Amino acid sequence: MQADSLTIQPPLPLAYVRGEAVLQRPDDLYIPPDALEILLDAFAGPLDFLLYLIRKHKFDIVDLPVNDITLQYMEYIELMQGLNFELAAEYLVMAAMLAEIKSRLLLPRHSLPDEEEADPRAELIRRLQEYEVFKQAATQIDALPRDERDHFTAHAVLADNFAPQLLLPDVELAELTLALKDIMKRAKEFQHHHIKREHLSTRERMSRILELLREQQGYLAFSDCFELSEGREGVVVTFLAILELTKEKLVEIIQAAAFGQIHVKLNTAEA
Secondary structure: OOOOOOOOOOOOOOEEEOOEEEOOOOOOOOOOOOOOOOOOOOOOOHHHHHHHHHHHOOOOOOOOOHHHHHHHHHHHHHHHHHOOOOOOHHHHHHHHHHHHHHHHHHOOOOOOOOOOOOOOOHHHHHHHHHHHHHHHHHHHHHHOOOEOOOEOOOOOOOOOOOOOOOOOOOOOHHHHHHHHHHHHHHHHHHOOOOOOOOOOOHHHHHHHHHHHHHHOOOEEEOHHHOOHHHHHHHHHHHHHHHHHHHHOOOEEEEEOOOOOOEEEEEOOOOO
8 A cells, every 4th residue: 555655756858859758769869960060150251251261272362263262152152041041242242253253264365465464363362462461460459468358457445444554674683783783884983092991881871872762752763872982892882782771671673664774762661
């Protein structure tokens, strides 16, 4: 009883032909190679199509074989008519022109040597060469980078609550050493001999630098902390005093930009 109550699902159809479902695959199904034909070439006009035929069959455009070109062109016209495509009038005009040139080439020429008969293909060859020049120029122009096709302009808008922050670069020990080297070089010009040796105190120089910072509203250039007239000894003592103040977090050494001038700033708590 339980097995009879189960619903058997019918098989899914493979396809629908004229509204009827096809459940089984036919054994004699055969698709010929020419059943589906797709034309991918889009021609801008009869001259464009003639150039395509010349390049495809590697014809010489100066010595145009009108017979072969006319046959290829008429095959294309018949194919378009067979597919029920609407032909433009210019294609039919070109077909008539090719037929006229072909008929004029079949006519006998004059045997008089003084008379030069114009080549019936000359006008068509001139138009083809002129069209080829403009087509190559258009292709080169189209290959140039184009805005909104090859590259796009990006636009970015800052948020309303965006607050820019100035991040000052950290002062490395190497930069302090270079600044000290420059000051030592300048201090050599103020060296002089003393009869009595001076004794400089690092603590005293620390207090002096703090007083200078307070007078300058807590901001002083690194080079302004030194007295060049004190010579090498004074420069060394001042440099040690700045290091001690930095170590005790009484001052900060800052640099507004990379490779810029170094400044000594009084710490906020000390201020």
